Amino acid sequence: MASTVFRSFQIHPFLLHTRTVLGLRNGVMYSSMKSAQSQTATKEKKQPQLRPSNQSKKLENISNDYEAIIGIETHVQLASQTKAFCSCPYHYGSLPNTSICPICMGLPGALPALNSKVIEFAVKVGLALNCKLSMNSKFDRKQYFYPDLPKGYQISQFDVPIATGGYVDVDIPVEFGGGHRRFGITRVHMEEDAGKLLHAEDGSHSQVDLNRAGVPLLEIVSEPDMRSGIEAAEYAVELQRLVRYLGVSNGNMQEGSLRCDVNVSVRPIGQSQLGTKVEIKNLNSFSSVSRAIDFEISRQVLLHSQGQENQIVQETRLWNEGSQKTVTMRKKEGLSDYRYFPEPDLPAVILSKEYVDDIRNSLPELPEMNRRRYEKMGLSMQDVLFLANDNNIAEFFDATLAKGADTKLAANWIMGDIAAFMKNEQLTINEIKLTPEELSELIASIKSGIISGKIGKQILFELLAKGGTVKGVIEEKDLVQITDTVEIEKMVDQVIVENPKQLEQYRGGKTKLQGFFAGQVMKLSKGKANPELLNKILLEKLNSER
């Protein structure tokens, strides 16, 4: 209804939003580690394309003389039931203009009414980022014209953001040298999202989709504390973890629920003055954050080393995924004047101490606390980072332990076969049929010898796919381990009798054939024979009847 076909006006092509849906589900393996592995691979592959390899080596040497200063602005879409100032719901991927009303369309006479969830979520994030909260803040209008901005201004916060001066702790993955880093948070403020423009392929016209207009956002601005693409990507991943732990956003980069704009500058080591800052946009994944920054650092370092640092200008560059390069989007000609002024339609945002305390007391365990707890449990850093990467996995793991499972065994099962299954089936841990209770039961059943490890695996996949209980599957499929000596002896006897040739060879000195016999017995028992008993009896029989 509000989709207006512009009478064919020209849009700057570089303003195209090229967010594509990469996958419907957001895989469990969405950890920095995985993306980082693919990063390295791509980098190795792409590096030669950037410049001749001998030059690349030279650049590496030069790089040591420079340091990069990186700051990140992150927009987090809040997962409130309704938009920030009206009661429209927001669902990513809905048909254009199906979730709009007079308020988010900016019709004449419509007024914003603040959704209190926005404040609640902002306070949660502010506290989780160790910020100082403004007990008395306000909304402001940021004014500019664009067709996706229905009111001609964005309701945002300007000089008094709801939270300031915090920090976030990050553990760098082992493969990138590991270590602990703390990155400063300058400010967190609340604002509303704009709509989207849909451009005709032939460029003849553009259409406006206002579904996203008015969706609440938090803008999180970091201090310029990052020094490399990896650090920046890890910072962004940690924010994603944080908002997911807090349940304030799905943090999904592909859907645009978490968007990063980075600022990069380079200066010779030892120089106190900062280099010229370049902003990079269009970063749709953590790996593109990392790669774009590394590319930009190389570009700037190269210019510096060639005495051409004056070629580095304050501008916005766009990350091009295809060419793996950043390209100029627009040069900054002076500061744009947004003519901020206090939003007169909304009262001041006043927080009471009780309100903040209530939220503080209801905060869940945060990723950093979680990691430190797992570390204390004796898990390796690799295990810690994997398990604490996703709060749902962490919860699953904790629930499994709560049922009495062994820590290391539970971690191994989750990180091994369960993770592999989820990856193959594109499922999240909440979608699999296996419950923590049954995983714990499974581990216990193996430990107590009711089933063998091999059978355990079989049962696991059964439970993952179909659900049910360990006991149920064991009974149904008659999988209880055979520990009855007499029964195993019978089977051993049978196998020996059925394979006289091999027996002769064995007794002729080819003792390696013991494995063959064991395999045959195991096959006969359908994998249920207790391996230790089996081997013991088999050996006795093979050697004794000489």
Added chain:
Amino acid sequence: MLSTVQTPRSLSRFPFYIPSKPFLFHTTTSRFSSEPIAYSSLTEQSNSTTTTTTSPAPQQSQILTIRQSLLSRKITATELAESYLTRLRLTEPHLNSFLHISDTVLREAQELDQKIKGNEEIGPLAGVLVGVKDNICTKDMPSTGGSRILESYRPPFDATAVKRVKQLGGIVVGKTNLDEFGMGSTTEGSAFKVTANPWDISRVPGGSSGGSAAAVSARQCVVSLGSDTGGSVRQPASFCGVVGLKPTYGRVSRYGLMAYASSLDVIGCFGSTVADTGILLHAIAGHDRFDATTSKQDVPNYLSHFVPASSLETKPLKGLRIGLIRETLDEGVDPGVISAIRAAASHFEELGCSVNEVSLPSFSFGLPAYYILASSESSSNLSRYDGVRYGNQASTDRLNYLYGDSRAKGFGSEVKMRILMGTYALSAGYYDAYYKRAQQVRTIIRNSFKEALNENDILISPAAPSPAYKIGEKKHDPLAMYAGDIMTVNVNLAGLPALVLPCGFVEGGPAGLPVGLQMIGAAFGEGELLRVGHIFEQTLENTKFVPPICDS
């Protein structure tokens, strides 16, 4: 005989009790909320007259008269609507009060007659024809704000105030003319037509709610809704000789009012009597979840504040402290206006009030502060008229031209001037010198009013420095027009309620020109303003504020 307040049946929106909640705001109002006379008499009445009410209709309220007549079957809603529509059709060619006249008035009146026939409950505004300023959104009717850019725009929703009027049985008769988006003081700034003053059709009705004021003055409708950002209800009320009420900021929802200056805008009421104005305010006032700036404070029963004229004592306003704002009678104010206001002050003294001159030294700063703040906010509020989603869109192939051309063609010159002034005032480097400074002035003004209202119950002043002037007289002299707002803008800056009622005449036109008295009260003190205004109105002798156009 002059008993104003009757208790009609099923007046559900007007509960006859004093709100038990104490007033949280100004202590000055609390003494009125416990006013015992009206309370007890009304309660008794409402208890004893649950079966029938056949007392003579009060003359002081068109609305109550209509109600009585409808319930007693003296007249049908259809007959009533027809008589108003007939007068409207006769006078409209001379006045041009309306931009749009509803074509469903008679149908709605017939539906109401069916209800009455079936003895169904009818709302307190049943059968009352209400004019609505065209910057207030109405479903099923155009709402242009008097601007070319919204020509033939039809909103998909009713403004909260309109919705409440309709829910209570009111019939929207049409959309009244105004200065484009409320920016102006003559209604000459409308993109569509110029409205004439019913007292002298060569004169302006004032503005920006000139259409709403003229329509009530000429009895084209019973009451009307206007909006007041810097005096846009009060000044036209003064020019047209009707009662105009600017409520406290936050008393009435702005949802559906096309924003001009959000921190100053308020929907106000016009009526030919104080009682009608109060009844209309009661209908539209109160908290609205769609307007975050509305107050949650209870809406008192304004009717209960009215003392029937028959029971008035000789000094009915004894003890009331009236402050006459000295700065409003300075040079530049029409001598006829000054003498009318002085006469009104004397009248107050006769009613038992103490009248003292009070000085508001910051008074003259209000005008520049107002024009900076209002322009700044308007430059932002009018950004949405970009031709992208609704309204007139320029045909062009470049985005910048789409904006530029749509707005250049869509807005009138006054609107453009204010957008430019406001954009300038909010620009980096100027913000502190203009917008911020104006906000500081606003705080000073608010405080000086507070002080003055600590010592006085009500402040009075002229509603405008002159009576209605000639059409075209100030059209090309914006500064002269802005200067005319001196009496009213301070009240908006302070967010206070003010009631304007006709108090006398000056020479001019075929039958003289009405002069309006402005009464300013403490925040949320509308009840007291109405009570005092009602007594003033009833005791004003030998004056009938019906314009000559109604006789023809």
